[in-house]
Amino acid sequence: MTDILNAIVALSNFVLVPGAAYGAQLALGALGVTLIYGILRFSNFAHGDTMAFGTMATILVTWGLQSIGISFGFLPTALIALPIGIAITGLLLLGTDRAIYRFYRKQKAAPVVLVIVSIGVMFVMNGLVRFIIGVGDVNFADGARFVINAREFKEMTGLDEGLAIRTTTLITLVTAAIAVALLFWFLNKTRTGKSMRAFSDNEDLALLSGINPERVVAVTWLIVAALATTAGVLYGLDKSFKAFTYFQLLLPIFAAAIVGGLGNPLGAIAGGFVIAFSEVLITYAWKKVLVYAMPESLEPSGLVQLLSTDYKFAVSFAILIIVLLFKPTGLFKGQSV
Amino acid sequence: MTARGFLLYAGMALLIVLTGMFQGWNLALTILNMGLISAIMSLGVNLQWGFAGLFNVGVMGFVALGGLAAVLVAQPPVTEGWNAGGLRLLGALALGAAILVGAVQVWKRKIGGSMRALVMLALLIGGFFLFRASLDPAVQAIEAINPSLSGYLGGLGLPIIVAWPVGGLLAAGAAWIIGKAALGLRSDYLAIATLGIAEIVIAVLKNEDWLSRGVKNVVGLPRPVPYEVDLQRDPGFVEAAAGYGLDPVTASTLWVKILYSGLFAVVLIVILFLAQRALASPWGRMMRAIRDNEVAASAMGKNVTARHLQVFILGSAVCGIAGAMMTTLDGQLTPGSYQPLRFTFLVWVMVIVGGSGNNYGAVLGGFLIWWLWVMVEPLGLWAMELITSGMSPDNWLRGHLTDSAAQMRLMTMGIILLAVLRFSPKGLMPER
Numbered sequence: 001m002t003d004i005l006n007a008i009v010a011l012s013n014f015v016l017v018p019g020a021a022y023g024a025q026l027a028l029g030a031l032g033v034t035l036i037y038g039i040l041r042f043s044n045f046a047h048g049d050t051m052a053f054g055t056m057a058t059i060l061v062t063w064g065l066q067s068i069g070i071s072f073g074f075l076p077t078a079l080i081a082l083p084i085g086i087a088i089t090g091l092l093l094l095g096t097d098r099a100i101y102r103f104y105r106k107q108k109a110a111p112v113v114l115v116i117v118s119i120g121v122m123f124v125m126n127g128l129v130r131f132i133i134g135v136g137d138v139n140f141a142d143g144a145r146f147v148i149n150a151r152e153f154k155e156m157t158g159l160d161e162g163l164a165i166r167t168t169t170l171i172t173l174v175t176a177a178i179a180v181a182l183l184f185w186f187l188n189k190t191r192t193g194k195s196m197r198a199f200s201d202n203e204d205l206a207l208l209s210g211i212n213p214e215r216v217v218a219v220t221w222l223i224v225a226a227l228a229t230t231a232g233v234l235y236g237l238d239k240s241f242k243a244f245t246y247f248q249l250l251l252p253i254f255a256a257a258i259v260g261g262l263g264n265p266l267g268a269i270a271g272g273f274v275i276a277f278s279e280v281l282i283t284y285a286w287k288k289v290l291v292y293a294m295p296e297s298l299e300p301s302g303l304v305q306l307l308s309t310d311y312k313f314a315v316s317f318a319i320l321i322i323v324l325l326f327k328p329t330g331l332f333k334g335q336s337v
Numbered sequence: 338m339t340a341r342g343f344l345l346y347a348g349m350a351l352l353i354v355l356t357g358m359f360q361g362w363n364l365a366l367t368i369l370n371m372g373l374i375s376a377i378m379s380l381g382v383n384l385q386w387g388f389a390g391l392f393n394v395g396v397m398g399f400v401a402l403g404g405l406a407a408v409l410v411a412q413p414p415v416t417e418g419w420n421a422g423g424l425r426l427l428g429a430l431a432l433g434a435a436i437l438v439g440a441v442q443v444w445k446r447k448i449g450g451s452m453r454a455l456v457m458l459a460l461l462i463g464g465f466f467l468f469r470a471s472l473d474p475a476v477q478a479i480e481a482i483n484p485s486l487s488g489y490l491g492g493l494g495l496p497i498i499v500a501w502p503v504g505g506l507l508a509a510g511a512a513w514i515i516g517k518a519a520l521g522l523r524s525d526y527l528a529i530a531t532l533g534i535a536e537i538v539i540a541v542l543k544n545e546d547w548l549s550r551g552v553k554n555v556v557g558l559p560r561p562v563p564y565e566v567d568l569q570r571d572p573g574f575v576e577a578a579a580g581y582g583l584d585p586v587t588a589s590t591l592w593v594k595i596l597y598s599g600l601f602a603v604v605l606i607v608i609l610f611l612a613q614r615a616l617a618s619p620w621g622r623m624m625r626a627i628r629d630n631e632v633a634a635s636a637m638g639k640n641v642t643a644r645h646l647q648v649f650i651l652g653s654a655v656c657g658i659a660g661a662m663m664t665t666l667d668g669q670l671t672p673g674s675y676q677p678l679r680f681t682f683l684v685w686v687m688v689i690v691g692g693s694g695n696n697y698g699a700v701l702g703g704f705l706i707w708w709l710w711v712m713v714e715p716l717g718l719w720a721m722e723l724i725t726s727g728m729s730p731d732n733w734l735r736g737h738l739t740d741s742a743a744q745m746r747l748m749t750m751g752i753i754l755l756a757v758l759r760f761s762p763k764g765l766m767p768e769r
Contacts (some may be wrong), residue, residue, distance in 0.1 A: 127744055254529045314536075
């Protein structure tokens, strides 16, 4: 019996808890991608760098707060800085839209042109982030590190395996839940949210019924700024901030959005967790769990790691290909343009 | 080429000559060599984007596969490695391929219901463990042999020029797999799929030590041109160098670079010639017709997906060739140095700035953007020093600005791309 409990605890500690946190971060990122796809109708390659920019803005504000002695108790100071970071990112995105994207929207340019434009924006944002904060690793998590650490858990339960829950994991899950709840409330209950969904479903019809497209687009960018900054800050608190890592997040985020069905917010959340858990499950060394779960005679000799962790991109990619081959519109029905 | 084209090319040549006069001919030739390679990559992307409107953001992966070809073809075989587990490893790879083919065959059978999916899943999952069980011991045996110096299988020991077409073939194979899965669907899907394959190729190169030593890098690849040291020992060469008033060391460095330039220029001219012929041929017209209106083209009986697959493979193969050439020039394969911004998106800037759909434009873009990429760093530093010259030397902002000047590159490239897209969307040399 204790063996089974130990196995479950080990599984939660190394797979379920980190997977859930990573999944929530990916889901928030994928929501941003999917919203832009639904409303502005292009795949935004600058999304990873938008996340990086938002995180950078939040880090700078955090440092400012820390230097004047403000902290948030056992929670990281970055949470106080987050709204300001979102505001700065929102301004940047609105500025980008005004200066760059609007021109192509007025021209009714093909989506692929907008994708290339977003590559240009990606370069500029990436350069901006590297220019301001540099290319190194930045750790900005402060406050308490653990809600429960492994030692306390072992003493509490008397098991051999410890379950450590980091503060950042808990914050990630809570913040992501709040953000998603707010987003769905906004999309389903408010007038502006409904006009956004109408615009996404049928642009011409929405225009005929008097919806102001510029307003819808501006609101979309602001929501995307909030989602991207939150996702980026949570990821950065959980791991650390590095400009290049955020660029690389683009692949799992896109995979999540496509797996869920591009343009479908619910799908983006599901996709985020599908990708995150597959990555963690396939790159986890199962030995620790199997030692408890299997009878002694069957205990594995190796690490029982299906793929080395460096192949985590291969996992998101494989899932993406499988979905493309068998269900191109995604698990939830997405838009097909 | 139009008069405008000639002027632009003359301007580009002038830029390189001026670089040679003010910053040294060594640098000018280095830029020229990488410019030639960039021009070939740019031609490859132009085949896909300019001819057919396919959005490939996995250029880095195809370039890296070309680099792998250089190692596999040119390095001498490691006999101990082969004795330790070479054949077992090949057997395991064949087994893996057989399992995949088997799974595809099962899927193609017309068995109703969930039976087919279950059999395929069982075959794939069971096959994966079987594959790992046969692969892992062989890999361990190979990697255990003298890991600090070799620890891999080596290559075939053939002349490295052979690696160039082989690199193209490897890239074409990868492109076939991606194209099969993602072409015929929405254009964004191809973009994401290629983005993914590029990351996977790099992950394989970094992790599979038996293949190309992973992050331990393969250095000292054989060369298609003589070594500087040998030239310096050759009395005939020293005498010829003295005739130009050059000391043997400088002369040998320059001569080696000139030889590389010659080789690369031949490849560029051949590929450019073929691409021009293709563009003017009925096949090229069909491609452009498909690009401009897929529905109309398929109504005329053109198989859009098959043509897309064809041109996608061709373009990727060209990128693979360029990748093998680049690794030849570097003399080493360093998987850690492949960055998507440098090897995928910069090539895109080259194509867009040069003029998508115009081969001469793509080549020009390759040279021009590469020249800028190299030059922005010193120019940025100089600009930053100028801006901050009024500040005191220990001002933190001054230190930060001059330290960050190296990051100006990406921003400059982005601004150039955005400016060209906005004000001259057809590029410097428009298609027509």
